[in-house]
Every structure is written in structure tokens, then in C-alpha cells.
Amino acid sequence: MSLQRSLENIARYNNQLNAFTQVFDPPSRAGQGPLAGLPVAVKENICTRLGRTTAGSRFLENYRSPFDATVVARLQHAGAVIVGKTNTDEFGMGSSTEHSAFGPTRNPWDPSRVPGGSSGGSAAAVAAGLVPVALGSDTGGSIRQPAAMCGIVGVKPTYGRVSRYGLVAFASSLDVIGPIGCTVQDCARVLEIIAGPDPHDSTCSPRPCPDLTSKLETPIDDLRIGVVRSLLSPSNHPAVNAGIEAALDRLKCAGATLIDVELPHADAAIAAYYIVAPAEASSNLARYDGVRFGRSAETSEPESLDAFYRANRTQGFGPEVRRRIILGTHVLSAGYYDAYYLRALKARRLIKRDYDQAFHDHALHALAMPVTPGPAFPIGQRLDDPLALYLEDVYTVGVSLAGLPAVAMPCSLTDDAPPLPVGIQLVGRAFDEPTLLRVARTLERQTPRPPVRPQVFAGD
Numbered sequence: 391m392s393l394q395r396s397l398e399n400i401a402r403y404n405n406q407l408n409a410f411t412q413v414f415d416p417p418s419r420a421g422q423g424p425l426a427g428l429p430v431a432v433k434e435n436i437c438t439r440l441g442r443t444t445a446g447s448r449f450l451e452n453y454r455s456p457f458d459a460t461v462v463a464r465l466q467h468a469g470a471v472i473v474g475k476t477n478t479d480e481f482g483m484g485s486s487t488e489h490s491a492f493g494p495t496r497n498p499w500d501p502s503r504v505p506g507g508s509s510g511g512s513a514a515a516v517a518a519g520l521v522p523v524a525l526g527s528d529t530g531g532s533i534r535q536p537a538a539m540c541g542i543v544g545v546k547p548t549y550g551r552v553s554r555y556g557l558v559a560f561a562s563s564l565d566v567i568g569p570i571g572c573t574v575q576d577c578a579r580v581l582e583i584i585a586g587p588d589p590h591d592s593t594c595s596p597r598p599c600p601d602l603t604s605k606l607e608t609p610i611d612d613l614r615i616g617v618v619r620s621l622l623s624p625s626n627h628p629a630v631n632a633g634i635e636a637a638l639d640r641l642k643c644a645g646a647t648l649i650d651v652e653l654p655h656a657d658a659a660i661a662a663y664y665i666v667a668p669a670e671a672s673s674n675l676a677r678y679d680g681v682r683f684g685r686s687a688e689t690s691e692p693e694s695l696d697a698f699y700r701a702n703r704t705q706g707f708g709p710e711v712r713r714r715i716i717l718g719t720h721v722l723s724a725g726y727y728d729a730y731y732l733r734a735l736k737a738r739r740l741i742k743r744d745y746d747q748a749f750h751d752h753a754l755h756a757l758a759m760p761v762t763p764g765p766a767f768p769i770g771q772r773l774d775d776p777l778a779l780y781l782e783d784v785y786t787v788g789v790s791l792a793g794l795p796a797v798a799m800p801c802s803l804t805d806d807a808p809p810l811p812v813g814i815q816l817v818g819r820a821f822d823e824p825t826l827l828r829v830a831r832t833l834e835r836q837t838p839r840p841p842v843r844p845q846v847f848a849g850d
Contacts, residue, residue: 391522393471396429399520399848400474406846407496409505409514412441413474423469425583430470431515431524434478436567437556438462445558446478446490446508449684449706459556460591461525461567461584468583473521476511480708481675482529482560484508485782486772487536489710494769497540498844500808503766506536506782512570513540519849523571523580527557529564530663531761531786534798537570538761538813541800541840543830544570545577548821549793550595552581553588561670562593564663564790574799574831578602581823600824606831611645613755613829615816616748619650621785627764633802633812634760640836641758641829649752653744658737659788664780665721665734666791671711672718678706713776742792749819756829757817760785761798765810785815795823797830803840811840 393416404410411434421427432438435445437455444450462472479489487495487510497505498518505514509526513536516524526533528546537544545568552567559565569580585599617638622631642648680686680702687701707715721730748754762782772779789796795818803809816833818826843849 391429393427393429393473396473396521403518403520403846403848406501407498407514407518408493409476409495409511409518409520410474411444411477411492411511414440414472417471421466421469421471423467425465425579426469428470428523429473429521430465431474431476431512431521432462432472433509433512433524433526434475435482435527435558436462436525437558438472438475440472441475443558444491445482446480446492447706447708447711448491449678451491452685455556457556460553460588462556464584465580476515476524478511479508480711481558481671482508482527482532483671483710483714485531485535485779487511488769488773489708491708496769497766498846499541499810500766501846503768503810504539506539506766508532509570510536513537513542513544516540516570516572517542517844518846523569523576525567526570528566528568528790529560530667530790531783533568533570534761534786534796534815535782537798538800539766539811541811541844542570542572543574543577544568544798545581546789546796547581547585547823548795550593551599551795551821551823552585553591553594555588555590559674561667562674563670564667574797574827574834575603575606578606578827595821597821602824602827605824606828608828609645610641610829610832613825614647614649614753615641615829616649616651616752616754616757618653618656618757618759620652621656621759625763626760627804629802629804629812630760630762630764634758634814637801637814637833637837638758641833644832644836646829649754651748651752651754651757653748653788655737655740655744656788659741659791660780660784662734662737662741663783663787663791665730666738668714668718669722669731670718672715672722675711675715679703680706710776738791741788745792745794755819755825759815759817761813761815765804765806765812789815789817794818794820795826797826799830799834800840801837803842808845809842
């Protein structure tokens with residue numbers, strides 16, 4: 391897709407989707423490099439010197455970053471063109487992109503439904519054909535879940551594979567940046583560029599990023615793929631289980647060996663995540679007080695400093711962010727730390743051990759499981775039920791707690807009118823993105839192209 395075509399598509403279709411919150415003027419000349427001229431969208435919580443970096447929050451609605459995130463600088467060095475910033479749940483906290491201060495994003499397959507979250511703006515932009523690739527961030531599934539709900543490919547790298555420098559922090563031990571694209575190859579090309587050591591980020595691995603594209607077409611008849619059948623629950627939408635079973639048959643036909651495995655502590659993942667992540671969020675977001683960072687409240691002179699901070703944070707943060715800050719502060723408080731936070735850390739260790747043992751004991755190269763319990767749901771349906779919204783992450787948060795790489799990709803469509811995408815999640819060994827992407831590319835080749843396209847689609 392040319393840069394000019396991308397900008398035309400955005401101008402024509404973004405009003406229907408609200409995928410972009412900002413669109414930038416094109417550069418006077420194209421850059422040079424392996425991604426020369428490639429239009430790329432960047433999630434609102436990733437710093438760019440162009441425009442503002444709001445993280446989807448009123449608190450940062452006027453914030454202009456003095457620097458580019460490492461991933462942005464690397465894309466630009468490779469010749470890519472940043473065309474704009476995409477909508478997100480505020481500070482990445484949400485599973486529907488409804489918790490943005492700048493309004494909800496709509497799913498291109500059915501604009502009455504959510505695109506998933508929190509990288510819903512990036513996923514919707516790619517699915518609608520506005521850009522070929524976009525950057526998202528994933529803390530508990532925020533790349534994988536919207537990719538699945540929008541029928542495209544999303545890659546969550548191994549924790550530490552990609553620098554977090556310039557990413558507005560949500561939960562520092564979980565946050566990763568990754569690509570969302572139309573194809574596995576598109577995502578692999580971008581991941582090659584943005585991955586690798588970074589002296590600005592002490593949590594970034596010193597390992598250089600290996601070649602991710604040259605062996606994508608290599609057959610997988612020597613690979614072993616674990617199937618977590620306990621996650622193919624009757625409570626899932628029927629199209630989820632049917633689509634994954636069909637995808638597994640395609641992998642088997644491609645020569646892979648399928649092995650049933652168990653993750654004994656999978657049921658603890660959602661509870662552990664929603665203790666660990668809010669606890670880290672309450673610490674990371676403490677800096678937003680209206681003095682050091684963010685806007686000050688529009689109010690009369692406060693009675694005290696506490697009242698001033700309270701007014702700033704109440705007006706600046708939306709209800710979901712306030713909910714998670716309160717929860718995180720509670721589980722870290724005296725008398726509750728051991729009962730909640732410490733126990734969640736122990737559960738996290740057990741969850742990681744389950745994945746490690748599954749890969750080691752069965753000599754696996756990848757695991758297959760659902761991404762979400764169902765397809766995209768109607769806008770507004772779960773705004774009054776936070777627990778139902780949190781359970782949308784039930785199959786993704788365990789992978790995040792374990793720090794492993796994963797790919798979400800389409801595997802089928804529902805029988806709804808209009809039809810909705812259903813995705814499968816492939817999980818790899820730590821720092822083994824080449825093998826994981828090879829499996830994903832094989833499945834992509836074996837999966838028939840959907841007979842229909844999104845209702846809002848700017849492609850040919």
C-alpha cells in the first residue's frame with residue numbers, strides 16, 4: 391500500500407471507525423531502508439515526537455513527547471512513515487477500546503461491535519485497510535485479542551525481545567510492544583526491525599534478534615504442537631471451538647505432530663493477572679498528579695494538597711483506570727500484601743512453570759489455544775459489568791504472566807450476519823519467535839481466505 395493511498399483511506403473511512411486519533415502530514419520525501427515508504431500506525435501510548443502522546447487519557451491530552459520511542463526511531467530509520475496515532479483504552483486498561491477519553495473505536499466487520507482492546511485502534515486500522523501494519527502494546531492480551539476480533543494477525547513478542555523505552559507504562563513486568571498486520575510476513579518484517587537490545591531499557595534482552603523471515607516457508611513436518619484441550623470449553627462460543635479444531639486439522643495435514651497437554655494452573659491466571667497488573671499500575675500511575683505530569687483540575691482553589699491531587703486524578707482518569715488504581719493500591723497495602731499480591735506472585739510462578747514443563751516434557755515447539763471465549767461483542771454491552779470484560783482475557787493473560795511469545799491469527803468466521811472473525815492463539819518458547827512465526831505462516835497458507843470482507847474495508 392502506498393503512503394498516498396493510506397492517507398486517502400484514512401480520510402475517507404476513519405470517521406466511521408474512530409481508529410485514528412491523530413493523522414500526520416506526509417513527509418516531504420520518503421525515507422530509505424527495508425521498509426521505505428511503508429505507512430505505519432502507532433498506538434497512542436507509544437511516544438512520538440510527531441503530534442501528541444495521550445495514552446487515550448484526558449490526563450495527557452496535551453502531552454507532546456520530546457523523544458521517539460525506540461521502536462518508532464527504528465521504524466523511521468528503516469524508512470517507514472508514521473502516518474498517525476491510533477485509539478486505545480486509557481493507559482491500555484481495557485479489552486474493548488471503549489475506555490478511551492476520545493470515544494470508542496468500531497470493528498470494521500460490524501461497526502456496532504467493539505474491535506477488542508486495548509490496541510483496538512491499531513487492529514481496526516489494519517483490518518479496514520487503512521494501513522498495512524501498526525504497532526500495539528500487549529500487557530494481558532491487548533495485541534492478540536483485538537487482532538482475533540478483527541480477523542488479522544497480531545504478534546506478542548517474548549518479554550524483553552522489544553524495547554519498552556517510550557512506552558507509557560501500565561504494568562512494567564508485563565508490557566510489550568509488537569506488530570499488528572494483515573499477514574504473518576508483514577508482522578515478521580516489522581518485528582525484525584523493532585526488536586533487539588536497547589541501552590535505554592534495562593529490561594530489554596541483550597540477545598540480538600534472529601532472522602524472522604527467511605525461513606517462514608519452511609515445512610513444519612518436524613515440529614510438535616501441544617493442544618490445550620481443556621481450554622476448548624463448552625462455555626466458549628461454538629465457532630471458537632470449531633474454528634480451532636479446523637485449524638488443528640490443517641496443522642496436522644501440514645505434517646505437524648499434535649500432542650494433548652495440560653496447564654494445571656490455567657484457572658488461576660485471570661485472578662493472578664488482575665492482582666499483579668493493577669498493583670504495578672497503581673505504582674506507575676502515581677506520577678500523574680497534575681503537578682509533575684498531566685493536566686490540573688478545573689476547580690476553585692483546593693482546601694489542601696490532598697484535595698488538589700484528588701481533584702486532579704478524579705477529573706483526569708476515567709472510571710476503569712480509577713478502578714484499577716484503587717484495586718492495585720488495596721492489594722499492596724499493609725495487611726493485604728501477603729494475602730493478595732504475594733499469593734498472586736506465587737501463582738504467577740506456578741503458571742510459568744506449567745508452560746515450561748509442557749514445552750520441556752513433550753519437546754514441544756508451540757502450543758495452540760483460543761484467544762477469546764467468543765467473537766466481538768456489541769459496543770456498550772459490558773461497560774456495566776467489569777468482571778465480564780476482564781474474562782475476555784482469560785486465555786491471554788497466562789501467556790503474559792509467563793513472558794512467552796504468541797501469535798493471534800484468524801481461523802474461521804461465525805455464522806452471524808454479518809459474520810465475525812474467530813482467532814487461534816499459538817504460543818512459542820521464550821525467544822523462539824522464528825519457529826513460532828513459521829508455524830503461524832504454515833497455518834496461514836493452509837487457511838482458506840474468507841469469502842467475505844469487513845463491512846468497512848478500504849482495499850481493492
